[in-house]
Amino acid sequence: MAVIVCHGLKGGAGITFTSAHIAMALSEAGAEVTVLTVAPRDSMPLHFGLQPSITLPSLFAPAEDAVLASGINLRSHVRAVDDPDFVPTLLDLGYLEAGADRVMVIDVPAHEFAFARRIIPHASANLCVLNAAPDTLALLPQALGEASPENIARTTFAINALDETRRLSRHASAFIRELVGPRLLGRIRLDEAVPEAMAMLQPLERYAPSSAALSDVRAIGAALVPALETPGRPWVARGQQSAPSTSRAA
Amino acid sequence: MRIDARNLLDRLGRNDFAYKEFEDRFTELELWPxxxxxxxxxxxxxxxxxxxAQLEAAAADLAAPVETAMTGPAAAEPLSALFSRYGGEPVAAPAPVDRRTAPQDVRAMLRHLSDLGSRGEI
Structure with missing residues (x-):
């Protein structure tokens, strides 16, 4: 019953793509996975080969309304970012504990950084998706300055859409790797098969099973499997100092 | 990915594709201000x-480090240690970086990245 938070510094980094494939990797590892999107404009269905017109059911919708793809339960909760009771709700639903029997991967848009900061302490793991590009690197000091030391310490990183044929991309990637050390879980190579699979309305694994990006992102997902046994910090009601609470009246 | 390239990779059973032919020696890292x-x-x-904070969290049993899939530096080092490591001075503690020496250390870090590149480690 673990929560994995996938977020980023800048829109277009591939957070949704990475979230989807981390979910698939965790599912392949035997976890029962729910993907939760909190974005009002959402492209998550495309990464599962679904029609773009599909509307994902609410997190609280009954089971008969569920959208299942690749064995993964796809859900939406747009109000989560403004809901002060979101974390207690996760607790009530049985998340925020260790184990692979119920896992939630939350796809957090880059501009919802305040929401990410709020839920990261309660997650078993969080993955920050970066591009090896100067406009992304330029945001690092601001992001580090705003985040708590504990959140930074809990953050792992992935470089997405890395074009190793480009000198600047290689250099920026090396810089990130040197900066974050072993917390860089890996890099996902730029691969035209990713948008092509979406255009074909097929899952990437079916459209291009030899895709370099597919193998890269699945390896990162597999690296997160041990984190499922790491419980997130229990939610503590506002004003309380120690005892975890299941109350939603904070 | 072009369809002929994809078909070729499928036939070869290659799930991985490295661009090693594009490696360089990273000697131009200092060109990026x-x-x-x-x-x-x-x-x-x-x-x-x-x-x-990570050390404190570990002590409080709040978090465990995630296994990494990528070979990298043996352990994360504070930036201050990273700077000084290449300046030839041993560092005992993560002391604040001396801004007066930062320019040399920045260049030293970039040189280090260059060295790693020349050894094929990045």
Whole structure:
């Protein structure tokens, strides 16, 4: 019953793509996975080969309304970012504990950084998706300055859409790797098969099973499997100092 | 990916494709002023603080480190240690970076990246 938070510094980094494939990797590892999107404009269905017109059911919708793809339960909760009771709700639903029997991967848009900061302490793991590009690197000091030391310490990183044929991309990637050390879980190579699979309305694994990006992102997902046994910090009601609470009246 | 390339990879059973032919020696890292600007930004020192917080978190049994899939440096080092390591001076503790020596250390870090590249380690 673990929560994995996938977020980023800048829109277009591939957070949704990475979230989807981390979910698939965790599912392949035997976890029962729910993907939760909190974005009002959402492209998550495309990464599962679904029609773009599909509307994902609410997190609280009954089971008969569920959208299942690749064995993964796809859900939406747009109000989560403004809901002060979101974390207690996760607790009530049985998340925020260790184990692979119920896992939630939350796809957090880059501009919802305040929401990410709020839920990261309660997650078993969080993955920050970066591009090896100067406009992304330029945001690092601001992001580090705003985040708590504990959140930074809990953050792992992935470089997405890395074009190793480009000198600047290689250099920026090396810089990130040197900066974050072993917390860089890996890099996902730029691969035209990713948008092509979406255009074909097929899952990437079916459209291009030899895709370099597919193998890269699945390896990162597999690296997160041990984190499922790491419980997130229990939610503590506002004003309380120690005892975890299941109350939603904070 | 072009369809002929994809078919070829499928036939070869290759799930991985490396671009080793594009490797260079990273000797031009110093040409990117943004890297030096980032290393000079004091907010980047939050990485140092994060290391301390990580130790505290481990002590409190709040978090366990995630296994990594990528070979990298043996252990994360504070930026201050990273700077000084290449300056030839041993570092005993994650002391704040001396801004007066930062320019040399920034260049030293970039040289280190270059060396790693020349050894094929990045």
């Amino acid at each position: 943004i890297l030096e600007a980032l290393l000079r930004d004091p907010r980047m020192q939050a990485i140092d603080q994060a290391e301390a």
